[in-house]
Amino acid sequence: MNTRIKDFDASKYLATTEDHAELLSDALExxxxGYIAAALGTVAKSRGIAQLAAETGLSRQALHKALSENGNPTLDTILRVVDALGLQLAAKPQEVEHA
Structure with a gap:
């Protein structure tokens, strides 16, 4: 008996903007x-790469390449994608650990 295993696709389980924000926040932390790019790619895939490509003015191929674990998206690409997803990036002071 052969066992077939499929790759897990997290994008199928991200239904809301809050889900998207939670995954991206985890990656940023x-x-x-690589994880940040891949997380952004997962969120983009859950939304629909073709739709996101149309909204950002970037090609589907460019999005797939930039938003993979080995991708290296430019800041412009990140900002376009985050904006099209209805998200925003924010900065906060680092937490200092006391020994």
Whole structure:
């Protein structure tokens, strides 16, 4: 008996803007560029890459490439995508750990 395993697709489980914001916030907190790009790609996929491409003026191929774990999106791409998703990036002071 062969067991078939499918890749998990988190984009199928992100239904709301709040879900999108939570995933992206988690990624930003890690400071891991690959995870941030991939999380943004997952959110973009849940929204629909074709629709997002139309809204941002970027091609579907460019979005797929930039928003993958190995992608390196420009700040312009990030800002266009975040805006089209109805999200905003925010800065806050780092929490200082006391020993």
């Amino acid at each position: 890690t400071k891991h560029a």
